[in-house]
Amino acid sequence: MTRTPEEISQALLDAARKVGAEAADAIVIEGSSVSVEVRGGALEHAERSEGTDLGLRVLLGKRQAIVSSSDSRPDTLTSMAERAVAMAREAPEDPFAGLAATDQLAGDWDADALELFDASPEPSAEALMQDALTAEAEAMAVEGVTQVSDAAAGYGIHRVHLAATNGFSGGYARTSRSVSCVAISGTGTSMERDYDGDSRTFQSDLRGAAEIGRTAGERATQLVGARQPATGSFPVLFDERISSSLIGHLVAAANGAAIARGASWLKDRLGEQVLPEHLSLIEDPHRPRIAGSRPFDAEGLPTRRRAIVENGVLTGWTLDLSSARKLEMTSTGNAARSVSAPPSPSNWNLGLTQGDKSRADLLRDMGTGLLVTSMIGSTINPNTGDYSRGASGFWVENGEITHPVNECTIAGNLRDMLKRILPANDARTYLSRVVPSLLIEGMTLAGN
Incomplete structure (x- = not known):
């Protein structure tokens, strides 16, 4: 059964307590991203990644240790906790280490008001490729541009959750959408390059791929000579x-x-x-x-x-x-x-x-x-x-x-x-x- 970042972070804290941690905090980042690069009017590279990264910090008095993993299975969480506590026992004391006091913690926050997450459907790899191709074509259409070294588009979504034994538990989700282009003017030792790009939380806010490519091309040609x-x-x-x-x-x-x-x-x-x-x-x-x-x-x-x-x-x-x-x-x-x-x-x-x-x-x-x-x-x-x-x-x-x-x-x-x-x-x-x-x-x- 797939567990949420909140459930994983709480499981990490439970595991840490069981093996002797006096205090602990856990951060879990779950996400996926897809990126597409084109060159010469054709797809050059496409990559998609998905995963969950976990981090556990344990404290024994003023000694602390941190372990991380990308495996959220229960036995791995137990192993992480055991390893972290063993490392903390051998760590030097840090008089300034420690979790926040309860009265310092954030209380009533409104993550939705920050609009960090775009609920629009994830763009397809084909849509990203078309953005990259459009940017490349517009840059190449600028007189004086001899090549486009990079035209790319990407999308990512990440969820983060933080929990600690002082009682804090909170998380939020974040999205990003981007387009970029690097254009080159001139030839040989007289080549000049410049770029343009945009990255936004909401896809609807993103500047058009055509504008980005054209601006990159114009900037590159302005550097000739x-x-x-x-x-x-x-x-x-x-x-x-x-x-x-x-x-x-x-x-x-x-x-x-x-x-x-x-x-x-x-x-x-x-x-x-x-x-x-x-x-x-x-x-x-x-x-x-x-x-x-x-x-x-x-x-x-x-x-x-x-x-x-x-x-x-x-x-x-x-x-x-x-x-x-x-x-x-x-x-x-x-x-x-x-x-x-x-x-x-x-x-x-x-x-x-x-x-x-x-x-x-x-x-x-x-x-x-x-x-x-x-x-x-x-x-x-x-x-x-x-x-x-x-x-x-x-x-x-x-x-x-x-x-x-x-x-x-x-x-x-x-x-x-x-x-x-x-x-x-x-x-x-x-x-x-x-x-x-x-x-x-x-x-x-x-x-x-």
């Missing part, structure tokens, strides 16, 4: 497609695990200005139909809307229970985990205050500089905030795009860079990270 820019100090405009990476560096530095290790350039900046004073960075895990939404975290604590940065000032760290205990603070309900690892702090949906100018306005205002649309590689010093990344995009003269550029490096220090950002108003509000194009004056640019 790219050359290295000049070396010097110039304003750099981070296109909306990649600007969220800058905010990603900020939230990584505000992660409680990094702070507890002392390995963060923000470690002494709590309560200080880290962004321009008119900007705030808001985390909101309750946005409907958004991939980063969830009613509770991986330790059963309620998720909530909070300001990570308010009016430019860093207001707090991103914490799970362990990092909060290390820092003598309170968890922010940001624990995430896989079936094979303990909880760790992670961010949910993020939104940066948008500006009142368009990207075109910022291009005009920047005069001469670089519009970055793609970045490769990364050298970020987590302790100092020193920043260096390979970049490509377009050169701007007198506020107008003149030609594509590649093979250059942009550098600076995140402490200074983030306090000088000027946002546009072009962020896509359906993304998990809503960050507009960002202009930064006076960055170091290394080209020819």
